[in-house]
Amino acid sequence: xxxxxxxxxxxxxxxxxxxRVIWDKIKESLILPFLDINLLEFDLSIVNRNNTxxxxxxxxxKAIKKNNVxxxxxxxxxxxxxxxxxxxxxxxPSPNGTIRNILNGTIFREPIIIKNIxxxxxxxxxxxxIARHAFGDIYKSRxxxxxxxxxxxxxxxxxxxxxxxxxxxxxxxSPGVGISYFNIDSSIRDFAYSCFNFALNRKIPIFLxxxxxxxxxxDERFKNIFEEVYEKKFKKKFQENNISYQHRLIDDMVAxxxxxxxxxxxxxxxxxGDVMSDLVAQxxxxxxxxxxxxxxxxxxxxxxxxxxxxxxxxxxxHQNGLETSTNPIASIFAWTRALSHRGELDKxxxxxxxxxxxxxxxxxxxxxxxxxxxxxxxxxxxQKWVNTTQLFETIKNKLEN
Numbered sequence: 114x115x116x117x118x119x120x121x122x123x124x125x126x127x128x129x130x131x132x133r134v135i136w137d138k139i140k141e142s143l144i145l146p147f148l149d150i151n152l153l154e155f156d157l158s159i160v161n162r163n164n165t166x167x168x169x170x171x172x173x174x175k176a177i178k179k180n181n182v183x184x185x186x187x188x189x190x191x192x193x194x195x196x197x198x199x200x201x202x203x204x205x206p207s208p209n210g211t212i213r214n215i216l217n218g219t220i221f222r223e224p225i226i227i228k229n230i231x232x233x234x235x236x237x238x239x240x241x242x243i244a245r246h247a248f249g250d251i252y253k254s255r256x257x258x259x260x261x262x263x264x265x266x267x268x269x270x271x272x273x274x275x276x277x278x279x280x281x282x283x284x285x286x287s288p289g290v291g292i293s294y295f296n297i298d299s300s301i302r303d304f305a306y307s308c309f310n311f312a313l314n315r316k317i318p319i320f321l322x323x324x325x326x327x328x329x330x331x332d333e334r335f336k337n338i339f340e341e342v343y344e345k346k347f348k349k350k351f352q353e354n355n356i357s358y359q360h361r362l363i364d365d366m367v368a369x370x371x372x373x374x375x376x377x378x379x380x381x382x383x384x385x386g387d388v389m390s391d392l393v394a395q396x397x398x399x400x401x402x403x404x405x406x407x408x409x410x411x412x413x414x415x416x417x418x419x420x421x422x423x424x425x426x427x428x429x430x431h432q433n434g435l436e437t438s439t440n441p442i443a444s445i446f447a448w449t450r451a452l453s454h455r456g457e458l459d460k461x462x463x464x465x466x467x468x469x470x471x472x473x474x475x476x477x478x479x480x481x482x483x484x485x486x487x488x489x490x491x492x493x494x495x496q497k498w499v500n501t502t503q504l505f506e507t508i509k510n511k512l513e514n
Contacts, residue, residue, distance in 0.1 A: 118149045142506075156169065160199060174211060183417070216409055221408060224393065229480050230488055237397060238375060241397075243386055244378050245390060298334070320366060320378070403419070445475055482496070
């Protein structure tokens with residue numbers, strides 16, 4: 114059958130280890146045979162990041178910003194062992210963090226629901242989408258060890274030297290530890306815009322959680338900015354689409370999440386989103402069935418990826434010439450979400466339908482009992498499993514028909 118013509122390019126970011134092997138299989142089997150598409154390729158393997166002193170990561174992010182759509186393979190963020198293994202010049206930062214900062218995006222993590230894959234929370238019949246603010250907070254914190262008795266203070270001095278604010282945090286009479294962190298209004302506002310636009314696009318309600326009863330300035334700022342943006346820019350649109358926005362205390366929100374059946378977006382501060390996205394993934398069954406989308410505040414720019422890592426243990430088997438049963442579903446969905454967005458921007462209905470068809474084939478294939486070992490073990494001891502090559506062949510055959 115003729116290939117679908119894709120007018121504008123997609124930025125294709127390759128990665129590391131078994132995730133890279135799967136990535137190449139996806140393009141070879143499920144993308145290039147069906148689409149006439151220009152892929153702008155960037156190699157973000159740890160080897161190439163080392164060779165380019167990580168400039169390739171910045172170039173990839175700029176390319177996404179220019180072309181509006183990127184799709185990213187899992188990459189290594191090196192620890193001390195990886196520095197030795199790959200003989201790295203230095204400890205490079207997470208590529209995800211670099212790309213997030215350049216795109217100024219919000220991370221949306223969403224489960225892929227498969228009927229026959231058991232969920233730990235059985236009544237989650239629809240998606241709980243975690244929206245994670247990706248700026249500041251503890252990830253840009255400064256910590257100090259306190260070794261002597263003394264006073265810990267928090268001080269702000271304006272650039273013009275005209276305003277100085279200083280508060281005593283604690284007076285130590287024994288050793289301890291101190292921390293400070295920050296956020297800025299513009300980033301919180303962009304986070305609010307991203308969340309509300311995503312909710313409108315998906316036609317589902319959104320909840321923001323904070324602990325503003327305790328953090329009466331820091332968390333209150335999130336609450337107030339979200340309320341301001343909602344009232345001025347989104348309230349009417351939400352009412353027209355019969356969806357809602359609410360702020361809740363995070364303790365209450367955790368309880369509600371466990372009681373409800375899904376079908377909502379949960380907007381979290383940076384650390385909360387980091388923790389809750391992994392909790393939600395396990396609640397639905399597996400990180401191998403979790404999508405991750407980085408979206409700009411206006412909803413125009415996205416970068417998609419699987420939520421899992423590079424699957425090192427399977428890569429060691431692959432290096433030894435052994436066949437593996439590696440789950441490719443989240444990586445395939447990274448591609449389908451990117452293709453769908455490209456289709457939406459280009460008004461290419463045929464491309465959008467292709468992306469949806471590929472997602473449905475993946476879901477139906479798993480629900481028909483053809484799945485990789487990690488998912489089969491979740492179903493039970495009687496469930497048979499296939500290797501990665503066999504699963505790709507099945508999906509490709511169904512896509513051709």
